[in-house]
Amino acid sequence: MNQKLRVSRFFRLPVAALSATFIATCAYAQAPAVGTGPIHDRMQAARTNPELEKKLFVLGRKVAAVCANCHGDKGHSNTEEIPVLAGQNSDYLIEQSRKYIDGRRRDTFMQGVLKALSVDEIVGMSLFYAAQAVEPQPTQSAALVEKGKQYFGKVCVACHGADARGTAHMPRLAGQHPGYVLATLQHFKKRDGIRSNPEMESITQGMSEADMKAVAAYVAALP
Ligand code: HEC
Ligand code: HEC
CATH class of the missing domain: 1.10.760.10 (Cytochrome c-like domain)
Known part of the structure; x- marks a missing residue:
């Protein structure tokens, strides 16, 4: 996606959310291997504690409002280059978040966004998007x-x-x-x-x- 398009989309985000996104610092630059680390541990905790899971899901829905300009209201983006997050597997979403944070996956914009989220926000948005229904794509040949x-x-x-x-x-x-x-x-x-x-x-x-x-x-x- 070209940088101009990204910037113009991002400036339509709420101001509070925008500043929160860039104020926070990267706490997980040295992310460990798959299946370990604070994000994974928090997801495991949520899976065994329905109250915590619900709390993080509600937080994730709020986070998703900040992502909606690009990824759509419920994770169904309307733009070809922007991935659909609806129905995506939550552990995969967590792992990709970690990859953006530690630089194994490169996209300057998404790396900045995810570095600014807390562990709970990452777990929450993963729970939220994983639970959204997938909408059909336009008919292909x-x-x-x-x-x-x-x-x-x-x-x-x-x-x-x-x-x-x-x-x-x-x-x-x-x-x-x-x-x-x-x-x-x-x-x-x-x-x-x-x-x-x-x-x-x-x-x-x-x-x-x-x-x-x-x-x-x-x-x-x-x-
Ligand atoms: C300015 C548009 C934009 C905004 C805002 C945005 N994203 Fe993204 N997102 C993208 C693009 C473009 C990609 C694909 C980049 C790539 O190829 O790595 C992406 C990729 C992702 C992926 C990887 C999906 C996959 O299938 O591997 C995740 C997870 C993600 N975004 C989460 C979020 C979250 C959470 C937010 C809000 C806190 C957010 N994004 C805000 C544009 C955006
Ligand atoms: C040996 C197992 C394996 C096979 C076979 C495989 N994949 Fe994958 N695929 C993966 C893994 C693991 C990932 C996650 C990679 C990452 O972390 O970036 C992935 C990621 C992807 C992604 C990125 C998804 C996203 O949301 O960004 C696409 C697209 C994809 N695979 C398509 C394919 C296609 C098409 C084929 C067959 C031609 C295929 N894969 C065969 C293991 C596999």
Whole structure:
């Protein structure tokens, strides 16, 4: 996304939220490996304590109001380059937040936003978005979807699941914007450091642009 578009969108956010976003400092620059650390511990605590889970969910809904200009009211963004967060798996959202914070995933704007959130706000927004319904994407070409289905069934299904809804640590792809999926696959393939994951980097080496477009159309069409 071009920087101008981001800035102009962001300036429409409430002033209080905007300043809060940039005042806080990065407390987790040295984030530990998957499944450990303060964010993970807080999520585990919420999972075993319904009252805490509810409290963090309500906080997450407030946080999501700050993200709504880009990610949509309930996590369904209307822009191809901005990922749908609705229905995304909460552990995946936490892990990506940590990756932005410690620099393993690069996007200057999103890194700044997530560094400014507290542990509770990150856990809360992950709970909130994971619980939102996924809205259907515009209809894709049937031939392209069929081609993508074949490819997905051979290469992607083992990790992302038959319904492309992922698992705790695997992202949901069903209902995601095809433009975002395509751009993400290209980053993995180029190994440009914007995204980093050994499995996805290796899988995309064998993908042509046409394969990527087909698979993106297929997963977008899934409920
Ligand atoms: C100015 C627009 C904008 C705002 C505001 C914004 N985001 Fe984002 N967000 C993006 C874009 C663009 C990406 C994709 C960047 C990339 O490719 O890494 C993204 C990616 C993400 C991802 C990764 C999703 C995935 O599927 O891997 C998460 C999580 C996220 N944003 C959470 C938030 C939260 C929480 C807020 C509010 C506190 C927020 N964003 C505010 C534009 C925005
Ligand atoms: C060996 C397991 C594995 C296989 C096979 C696999 N993936 Fe992934 N995929 C992952 C993991 C793990 C991530 C999270 C990467 C990260 O942390 O950035 C991921 C992330 C993604 C993302 C980013 C999602 C988001 O919201 O940003 C897309 C898109 C994706 N995979 C598409 C595919 C497609 C298409 C295929 C088949 C061609 C595929 N994957 C095959 C494990 C796999």
